[in-house]
Amino acid sequence: MSFRMRAAQERDLQHLYEMAKLTGGGFTNLPPDKKSLAAKLERSAKALTRDDEALSDDLFVLVLENAETGEVRGTCQLFSQVGQRWPFYSYRIGTLTQHSEELKRTFRADMLTLSTDLEGASEVGGLFLHPGERAGGLGLLIARSRYLFIREHRARFADRILAELRGVIDEAGGSPFWDGLAGRFFGMNFQDADQFNAVHGNQFIADLMPKHPIYTAMLPESARAVIGIPHPSGRAAMRMLENEGFGFENYIDIFDGGPTMTARTDAVRSIQEAEDSEIVAIGVEGGEKVLAAHGRLADYKATYAFIERHEGGGVAIDAHGAAVLGVDVGDTIAHVARW
Template sequence: MSWRVRPARGSDLDALYELAMMTGGGFTNLPQDRDAMAARLARSDAAYAKDISAPDDELYMLVLENSATGRIGGTAVVFSRIGVEWPFYSYKLNLLQQNSKELNKTFAIQSLNLTSDHDGASEVGGLFLHPELRTGGLGRLLARSRYLFIACHRQRFAERLLAELRGVIDPDGGSPFWDGLGRAFFGMSFQDADSFNAIHGNQFIADLMPKHPVYVALLPETARAVIGLPHPNGRPAMAMLEAEGFSYDGYVDIFDGGPTMTVRTDNVRSIRDSRRGDVMALVDDHGTMGRALLASGQLSGFRAWIGHAQWVDGAEAAGLFLPRGEAEAVGVKMGDKVRHVGF
């Protein structure tokens, strides 16, 4: 109960920068640059303060905080609408069948095509948890809190939701995919390109990337082998996305070749199955109550935590029973509205 998710604040800069330096690179949404991080926090603060009723170009940063010590143990990001300031570029992996009667052979040729098919969608990303905290369900709390945030502010988000997973990175922090493709057109290392994108955006991709399909067979084997694969540390995150209903349909990141997962927003399990209602009773013992992911508050007052809850359908009204101690720990009172879903 001491760990909960809340909106990030400007005062979290030092803690978030320390987390960024642990990522090993490749986290565009967690830049290893203090000024870029400060700019993201300022943009997030502005988003929480904005009064809007439709998806706009907003970024919402969340942090996992220990309420007893103030320690920041992780972070995650939600974008309300991508492809606004500049296109959201991806490679689409396509398959072309070609036949030769003379050779009596059929060839399946894969190509990478630069697209902006996901413009206008919402995005969840920037998920990073301190290595010491990757047990006990805190990763699921941080990841799934994003979906409850979307559910609590549904009008601010689009009909489709995507997540980009970091691709394979070598021990030196380089990308086999970038080295086999991007370096030839940009003349810079993966680390330099990734850092430039995090700070300045990816318009330079549109300026310099070839506009024609790239045949996968012409790439080095080291690059071909990692297309659509997540970083080994990202496989649990991919499994969590799949459990929520996300799927991979051939789109990959233009920098490291990692998979892009998509889903209809209303089909995300934590959104679809969650319920929101008034707290009808506070009880002394959670007894047989199910373990739940819960959230209360709006915008800058949003909080998410792991606890227990029981949904009760009364004769005149339906609502939640919560354990008294858990409710008091997060500042929830009788009559407050709380959203919950099974954990």
């Protein structure tokens, strides 16, 4: 495979913009707005050149590159600590139980409470794979390369990690959840609110969103039906997150009602099972297929490769994988089994 993940650069702006136009809306971290994307790349560049290891408000943008042609066909983002520039809001689904002795009945009502519980966690997001490349495990390559990046820069990430999945969007590009709840308080449709959030942040949520809990029974059925449900295109992403150890803990996105998945960072499967090995030889036939990564910060690269384990802990790597990663004998790679 000639695809690899690497740190994004300024020259990737046009590629990111073209992919952003294909997302279909509701994709806050990848807005079809060049100015916003350029700001993300600038922020990522600053994070990649920061030489201390402190946990800070970093954004890292990675891209999937065809190593033979240089064409960018996918992307993802890592936020080291959310909620530092403005509050990180979620709705938390809870239950209120009340009992009437006179009626001899117990009533349980589901409620949505505006919450900043997840503030300070790290976030993986902005994952997008070009529709023309949705085969051959490239989605997994993008997703799992994020965790090896976190492992290689562990001090820069929090002990808790989250991933927001896009909620249900109708054929017209609207959100049943937004229309049934937040849209009533903001005087704007979902597309406008989503675009405003992507470009300007969500402080307007703090300004206008009702602070009292919302009884879900008061919402229209169209809104209730999509609470915590991922967009059909995000079901595979949800399964990948579950395979990594993420779980749904009753937090949902305030815009489209999509589920927010969370995990303990060190318990993420790709982080927990990865190991470091020195390359002792190049050129293997067959062997174990792994996700391999090498380099730090701006030099980080990840790809699928084949390895053979040698006595003493070293590995031999296939010549193609070595070339895509830019490694040689004596270099160390992080690797984890493909599954």
